Amino acid sequence: MEKKNNNDIEQMRSQLALLKNKLEEQQIVSEKIIRRAMEEKMSGINNRMTRLCLLATLSIFYCPWVFRQIGVSWLLCGVTTVFLVLAIIYNMYMRKGLSSEVMISSNLIEIGMKVSRMRRLYRTWLTRIGIPFLAVWTPWLIYDISSVDSNMEYLEGIACAVIVGLIAGLTIGLYIYKRNINAVDDILLQIEELKKE
Amino acid sequence: METLENRFGQIVREHKSTIYTVCYMFSKDADETDDLFQEVLVNLWKGLESFRNKSDIKTWIYRVSLNTCISYDRKMRKRGKRIPLDMNINLFDAKDEDTKQIKMLYDRINKLGPFDRAIILLWLENMSYDDIGAIVGITAKNVSVRLYRIKVKLMEMSDK
Numbered sequence: 565m566e567k568k569n570n571n572d573i574e575q576m577r578s579q580l581a582l583l584k585n586k587l588e589e590q591q592i593v594s595e596k597i598i599r600r601a602m603e604e605k606m607s608g609i610n611n612r613m614t615r616l617c618l619l620a621t622l623s624i625f626y627c628p629w630v631f632r633q634i635g636v637s638w639l640l641c642g643v644t645t646v647f648l649v650l651a652i653i654y655n656m657y658m659r660k661g662l663s664s665e666v667m668i669s670s671n672l673i674e675i676g677m678k679v680s681r682m683r684r685l686y687r688t689w690l691t692r693i694g695i696p697f698l699a700v701w702t703p704w705l706i707y708d709i710s711s712v713d714s715n716m717e718y719l720e721g722i723a724c725a726v727i728v729g730l731i732a733g734l735t736i737g738l739y740i741y742k743r744n745i746n747a748v749d750d751i752l753l754q755i756e757e758l759k760k761e
Numbered sequence: 762m763e764t765l766e767n768r769f770g771q772i773v774r775e776h777k778s779t780i781y782t783v784c785y786m787f788s789k790d791a792d793e794t795d796d797l798f799q800e801v802l803v804n805l806w807k808g809l810e811s812f813r814n815k816s817d818i819k820t821w822i823y824r825v826s827l828n829t830c831i832s833y834d835r836k837m838r839k840r841g842k843r844i845p846l847d848m849n850i851n852l853f854d855a856k857d858e859d860t861k862q863i864k865m866l867y868d869r870i871n872k873l874g875p876f877d878r879a880i881i882l883l884w885l886e887n888m889s890y891d892d893i894g895a896i897v898g899i900t901a902k903n904v905s906v907r908l909y910r911i912k913v914k915l916m917e918m919s920d921k
Contacts, residue, residue: 572916576869576870578862579862580866580882580885582859582863583778583785586860590777600802
């Protein structure tokens, strides 16, 4: 009985070895694996960007309402709303033609060009539009609030809230920016390596 | 500098037979094997960044593959968008003697429950009780008890 069992086990081991040998002979094309990795990365970028767009959409309604409650001018409310709308449009424009499906099916040169374009536009947004806008918008907001009420305690409270909000917003924004840029750089590096093969 | 993608590609190439064997033993047909294979690759990719050689790579690959195959929801099979990463092989269609032998192994193992299937598969790979226990999440002593019962079950099956 014991002997039969041992024979069965030995037979199973040799069958498993047979299976492994058969599978070792098979090839998986590395480009497919790498494209799959690129698709995952692009999907991560798109998810983060979409969440930012949703947040901006909510802010379009929320910010003017809060600003009016604390007496901020209509002009600043309008400028903030226009900026948020532009941010959403720019965000979508930046990612145009870069769905995760494109990573699977398009040719590498085309993907590389689109990803590089996105990287350039993203950087432009941050350095030439986003940060300069905030540099003007923040003092304007504090000035607007201070002209409504001259109570020092109230002003200090509002200024504090604005600065904390600004630092938190900037930290999150820069963190997302860094993650996205790293992912974009990884995709570009991968495309370069695939082109060499 | 080695990128994560290169490392992933290398791991998949080196361990494809281990991954595919697990997927094969846990699927009902060739399509399901391919689905599982892709699912395991996705999970390996997701976990690679946090893996950082904390344990042996083979142990980690087995753990991810078995967990994926055991918990795979067959009703949620995703189709369409995926890139076919499957290997050009059909082990369910036994045409030659080798494939018949492999199918025989599949038929035996497939009659066991998923947990027992995982244990016997690891044991057939000559893994120690400690390693098997570490992968499936039980003690080495429990592995030995379960293995004894599995062997009895297998023997009963071959007697029938």
